Amino acid sequence: MEYKYQLPESEIPRFFYNIMADMPNKPLPPLHPGTRQPITPDLLEPLFPKELIQQEVSTERFIEIPNEVREIYAKWRPTPLHRARGLEKLLDTPARIYFKNEGVSPAGSHKPNTAVAQAFYNKASGVKRIATETGAGQWGSALSYGCQLFGLECEVYMVRVSYNQKPYRKIMMNTFGAQVYPSPSDRTEFGRKILKESPDSSGSLGIAISEAIERAASDPDAHYSLGSVLNHVLLHQTIIGQEAVKQMEQAGHMPDVVIAPFGGGSNFAGLAFPFLHLNFTQGQKIRFVAVEPSSCPKLTQGSFLYDFGDSAGMTPLLPMYTLGHDFVPSAIHAGGLRYHGAGTLVSQLLKDGFIEAVAQDQAHCFAAGLDFIRSEGIIPAPEATHAIASVIDEAIKCREEGVGRNILFNLSGHGYFDMGAYSDFMDGKLKDVAPDKKAMSESLKAIEKLQPEI
Amino acid sequence: MEYKYQLPESEIPRFFYNIMADMPNKPLPPLHPGTRQPITPDLLEPLFPKELIQQEVSTERFIEIPNEVREIYAKWRPTPLHRARGLEKLLDTPARIYFKNEGVSPAGSHKPNTAVAQAFYNKASGVKRIATETGAGQWGSALSYGCQLFGLECEVYMVRVSYNQKPYRKIMMNTFGAQVYPSPSDRTEFGRKILKESPDSSGSLGIAISEAIERAASDPDAHYSLGSVLNHVLLHQTIIGQEAVKQMEQAGHMPDVVIAPFGGGSNFAGLAFPFLHLNFTQGQKIRFVAVEPSSCPKLTQGSFLYDFGDSAGMTPLLPMYTLGHDFVPSAIHAGGLRYHGAGTLVSQLLKDGFIEAVAQDQAHCFAAGLDFIRSEGIIPAPEATHAIASVIDEAIKCREEGVGRNILFNLSGHGYFDMGAYSDFMDGKLKDVAPDKKAMSESLKAIEKLQPEI
Numbered sequence: 001m002e003y004k005y006q007l008p009e010s011e012i013p014r015f016f017y018n019i020m021a022d023m024p025n026k027p028l029p030p031l032h033p034g035t036r037q038p039i040t041p042d043l044l045e046p047l048f049p050k051e052l053i054q055q056e057v058s059t060e061r062f063i064e065i066p067n068e069v070r071e072i073y074a075k076w077r078p079t080p081l082h083r084a085r086g087l088e089k090l091l092d093t094p095a096r097i098y099f100k101n102e103g104v105s106p107a108g109s110h111k112p113n114t115a116v117a118q119a120f121y122n123k124a125s126g127v128k129r130i131a132t133e134t135g136a137g138q139w140g141s142a143l144s145y146g147c148q149l150f151g152l153e154c155e156v157y158m159v160r161v162s163y164n165q166k167p168y169r170k171i172m173m174n175t176f177g178a179q180v181y182p183s184p185s186d187r188t189e190f191g192r193k194i195l196k197e198s199p200d201s202s203g204s205l206g207i208a209i210s211e212a213i214e215r216a217a218s219d220p221d222a223h224y225s226l227g228s229v230l231n232h233v234l235l236h237q238t239i240i241g242q243e244a245v246k247q248m249e250q251a252g253h254m255p256d257v258v259i260a261p262f263g264g265g266s267n268f269a270g271l272a273f274p275f276l277h278l279n280f281t282q283g284q285k286i287r288f289v290a291v292e293p294s295s296c297p298k299l300t301q302g303s304f305l306y307d308f309g310d311s312a313g314m315t316p317l318l319p320m321y322t323l324g325h326d327f328v329p330s331a332i333h334a335g336g337l338r339y340h341g342a343g344t345l346v347s348q349l350l351k352d353g354f355i356e357a358v359a360q361d362q363a364h365c366f367a368a369g370l371d372f373i374r375s376e377g378i379i380p381a382p383e384a385t386h387a388i389a390s391v392i393d394e395a396i397k398c399r400e401e402g403v404g405r406n407i408l409f410n411l412s413g414h415g416y417f418d419m420g421a422y423s424d425f426m427d428g429k430l431k432d433v434a435p436d437k438k439a440m441s442e443s444l445k446a447i448e449k450l451q452p453e454i
Numbered sequence: 455m456e457y458k459y460q461l462p463e464s465e466i467p468r469f470f471y472n473i474m475a476d477m478p479n480k481p482l483p484p485l486h487p488g489t490r491q492p493i494t495p496d497l498l499e500p501l502f503p504k505e506l507i508q509q510e511v512s513t514e515r516f517i518e519i520p521n522e523v524r525e526i527y528a529k530w531r532p533t534p535l536h537r538a539r540g541l542e543k544l545l546d547t548p549a550r551i552y553f554k555n556e557g558v559s560p561a562g563s564h565k566p567n568t569a570v571a572q573a574f575y576n577k578a579s580g581v582k583r584i585a586t587e588t589g590a591g592q593w594g595s596a597l598s599y600g601c602q603l604f605g606l607e608c609e610v611y612m613v614r615v616s617y618n619q620k621p622y623r624k625i626m627m628n629t630f631g632a633q634v635y636p637s638p639s640d641r642t643e644f645g646r647k648i649l650k651e652s653p654d655s656s657g658s659l660g661i662a663i664s665e666a667i668e669r670a671a672s673d674p675d676a677h678y679s680l681g682s683v684l685n686h687v688l689l690h691q692t693i694i695g696q697e698a699v700k701q702m703e704q705a706g707h708m709p710d711v712v713i714a715p716f717g718g719g720s721n722f723a724g725l726a727f728p729f730l731h732l733n734f735t736q737g738q739k740i741r742f743v744a745v746e747p748s749s750c751p752k753l754t755q756g757s758f759l760y761d762f763g764d765s766a767g768m769t770p771l772l773p774m775y776t777l778g779h780d781f782v783p784s785a786i787h788a789g790g791l792r793y794h795g796a797g798t799l800v801s802q803l804l805k806d807g808f809i810e811a812v813a814q815d816q817a818h819c820f821a822a823g824l825d826f827i828r829s830e831g832i833i834p835a836p837e838a839t840h841a842i843a844s845v846i847d848e849a850i851k852c853r854e855e856g857v858g859r860n861i862l863f864n865l866s867g868h869g870y871f872d873m874g875a876y877s878d879f880m881d882g883k884l885k886d887v888a889p890d891k892k893a894m895s896e897s898l899k900a901i902e903k904l905q906p907e908i
Binding site: 001002003004006008009071074075076082086104106107108112145148149167168171172174175176177370373374376377378379414416417419420422423426 | 455456457458460462463525528529530536540558560561562566599602603621622625626628629630631824827828830831832833868870871873874876877880
C-alpha cells in the first residue's frame with residue numbers, strides 16, 4: 001500500500017511551462033495608468049531584470065530553467081506526492097485523495113520555487129539588493145533564502161497584522177540574513193501617508209507592495225520582487241504541476257479535480273497549469289478549483305476590471321478579478337490570501353470558464369486543517385487549509401454519490417508558524433469573518449474611472 | 455551533482471536491529487533499588503506492555519517490525535539523506551558531509567519512530583492512555599501523534615522551562631489531541647513536593663519522568679512511555695541507521711565518522727548502531743561521536759555508576775554514565791539534551807571504547823546552526839546544532855589536514871519551534887552556560903550509596 005510517490009533529482013523539470021502559449025484567449029495587456037495604452041516592457045526595467053520582463057510577456061510554450069537554479073531546486077525537489085489515506089479513512093469516502101507537499105522546502109512553502117529563480121536573474125543583472133512585501137511571511141522567507149544563496153541583500157515589508165501574529169516568521173527571515181519591517185512603515189512616503197490616516201492600520205499586501213516598489217524605484221542598486229500575481233511568477237511555479245503529472249502517472253490515477261488555495265494565483269497555477277495543458281492539448285476533462293477565503297472573495301464576488309496591483313497605484317493597470325485596490329481584507333490568519341486581486345492569467349482562465357472558484361470560511365478551514373493534522377500528521381498552513389476544506393467537500397460528495405473520484409490538492413505550505421491560530425481555533429476564539437460588502441462595493445466603484453474606453 | 459538520496463517505501467526496514475547481540479560486553483542488569491538484585495521483567499508490567507519488556511531484555515539480533523507500524527512509517531519514511539554541499543562550500547573543506555534528515559517526520563524529529571511503535575504495542579495490550587514526559591517537546595509531540603493514530607489518550611508532563619520557552623510545541627501536542635502540563639505540576643505527589651521546595655523550579659527531564667511514572671502507576675488503565683534511554687527505545691530508532699547504510703552505499707561513500715547529538719541516546723543510537731554493526735561484523739573502522747551540551751556533560755564528565763532514571767527514584771537502578779539524578783541542568787535551549795544520564799547500551803559502548811563523546815557550548819552550537827541555515831536552508835533544532843558544531847570541527851580538521859573524509863550526521867529535528875532561541879542568539883543574548891561543578895559533584899556523591907557491593 002503506497003503512501004507517497006517520489007521522483008529522482010533527474011526528474012526535476014528542465015523547463016518552465018508557459019500557459020500563455022495554450023490559452024485560446026490571450027490575456028489583455030497591462031496598461032499605462034496615464035495613457036491607458038499598453039505599456040512597453042522598458043517601463044518595467046527600473047524594477048525587474050530584463051530576463052524576467054521577457055518571461056512576463058513571452059508566448060513560448062517552454063522556457064529553459066538555468067542550471068544554477070535546478071541545482072538549488074535539487075536541495076528539496078522533486079517534492080513528494082502523498083496519498084492521504086488517513087484522511088480518506090476519516091471521511092469514509094471512496095475518493096482517492098492525493099496532495100503535493102510543497103511544505104518540505106527551505107522556507108516551508110512553494111514560494112522558493114520562484115524566489116530562487118528571481119534571485120538568480122536579479123544577481124545576473126548586477127543589482128545588490130531586492131525589496132519585497134510579504135503577507136503571512138512565506139514569500140518573505142523564501143526570497144530571504146534565495147537572496148542569501150546569491151549574496152543579495154533583502155528588504156522585506158511584512159503586513160503588520162502578520163508581523164504581529166507571527167514573530168517567528170520574522171526571525172526566520174533574519175536567520176536567512178534579511179531585514180524585515182512591519183508595513184505600513186515609516187520608511188516610505190506611502191507608508192507614512194497610510195500611518196497618518198490610520199495609525200492602527202493592520203496593513204495589506206497592496207500597501208506592502210507599494211512600499212517595496214517605492215524603495216526599489218528610488219534605489220538604482222535595487223530591484224523589486226513579487227511573490228505571486230505576475231505571469232513570470234506563475235510560470236516558475238509550474239515545476240510543481242510538471243512533477244505532479246509524473247507522480248500521478250506513477251500512482252496510476254489522473255486527477256478528476258485539482259484543488260489549490262488562491263491568493264494571487266501562484267500556488268494554484270503552479271499545480272494546475274501543467275494539468276490544464278493536458279485539457280488543452282490532449283482533450284482531458286480535469287476540473288480545477290481555486291479556493292479563496294470568504295473574507296477576500298475576488299474570484300467569486302469581485303469584478304473583472306483593470307486595476308492596480310498595489311494600493312498606492314504605482315503598478316501598471318492589470319486586467320484582473322479584483323475587489324478594488326483600496327479594499328483592506330479582514331485580519332484573517334491566512335495572510336497569504338489577503339490580496340485584493342487575482343493574477344492576469346488566472347483571471348482570464350476563470351473568465352473563459354476553464355477553471356472554477358469557491359470561497360471558504362476561516363473557521364471551516366481550520367476545522368478541516370485539524371482533521372488533516374489528526375489523520376495525516378502534517379500541520380498545514382492556514383492558506384493550505386482552504387484547499388483542504390474544499391477537498392473534504394468534494395470527498396464527501398463522492399461518498400454521497402458513491403463515486404470514487406481522484407482528488408489532487410496543493411499542500412502549499414506547513415503551519416509550524418501558525419500554532420497561535422490553531423490554538424485560537426481550538427479555544428473557540430476564531431470566528432468566520434464575513435466580507436465587508438460596503439467596503440467591497442466602494443473600492444470597486446472607485447476603480448471604475450480607471451477603465452479604458454472600449 | 456546529487457544533493458539527496460531517497461529510498462522507495464519498499465526499503466523501509468523490516469526489522470529493528472538489536473545491538474545487544476553484537477556487543478562483546480553485555481550491559482550490566484538493572485537492579486531493584488531495595489534488594490540491589492537484578493530485577494525481574496514482571497516488575498515493569500504496571501508501566502509497560504509485555505512486548506516492550508521483552509524487547510528491553512532481548513538478545514535477538516533482529517526483531518520484526520509489525521506491519522501496522524511499517525504502514526505508518528510509510529507516511530514519511532524512508533527519510534532523505536542529504537549531501538550538505540552548501541556547508542562544504544562555506545567551510546571550504548575537502549570533507550564530504552552527509553546528513554540524515556529526521557526533521558521531515560510528522561512531529562518534526564526522529565521521535566515518532568519509537569512513538570508509533572510504542573503506541574501500537576500499548577494499544578494491543580489493552581490500556582486506554584499513556585503518560586509521558588517531554589523536554590523540548592519533540593518527544594511529547596511524537597507520542598501525541600502516535601496515540602492519536604491508535605485512539606489512545608495521551609498525558610504529557612513538559613519540563614517547565616521548555617513549556618515556557620516554546621508555547622507552540624504545547625499547542626502542537628494539543629492539535630494531536632494530547633493534554634499537556636508543565637512539570638513540576640500539582641497533579642502528582644512528587645510534583646507538589648518539588649514545588650513546595652522550589653516554587654520557581656525550571657523542572658528537568660528527571661522530574662517530569664517521575665511525575666509521568668507516578669500517574670501511570672496509579673492508574674490501571676494507563677501505561678508509561680519513555681522517549682529515550684531504554685533499550686527498546688534505542689532499538690526502534692535503528693531504522694534510521696539501517697536506511698542510512700543503504701543511502702551511503704547509493705552515495706558511494708561509507709562514513710569515516712558518524713556524529714549525532716546526545717540526550718539519552720536514542721537519536722545517536724538510531725543512526726550509529728547499524729554502522730557499528732558493520733564495525734563489529736565486517737571489520738569496518740568507522741568512528742562514532744556523541745555530542746552532548748557542555749552544561750550537562752554526563753558522557754565527558756559524569757561517572758559510570760548505577761543511578762535512577764528519574765529524580766524521585768521510582769525507576770530501577772540503571773548502569774549508566776550519569777551526573778546524578780538530583781542534577782538539574784541549566785536552562786539551555788536544547789531541552790532534549792537536559793538529561794542527567796545516558797542509556798545503558800550507549801554507556802557500556804562508551805566505557806568499552808567503541809564510541810567517543812564530546813561536549814559543545816550552547817553559543818558555539820547556535821553559531822553552527824546559523825551557518826547551516828544560511829548554507830543549507832534548513833533550520834535545525836537546538837539539539838541538532840550540537841551535531842553540526844562537531845561536524846564543522848571535523849570538517850575544518852579535514853581542511854587543515856588536507857584529507858577528504860566522509861562525515862555523516864543526524865539532523866535529528868527541525869527548529870521551527872525554536873526561533874525565539876535563534877533570535878536571542880542573533881541579539882547576543884545567548885551565552886555559553888558552564889556546568890555547575892559543585893552541583894555535579896554533590897549529586898554524584900549522593901548516588902554513591904546506591905551502588906551494589908561488588
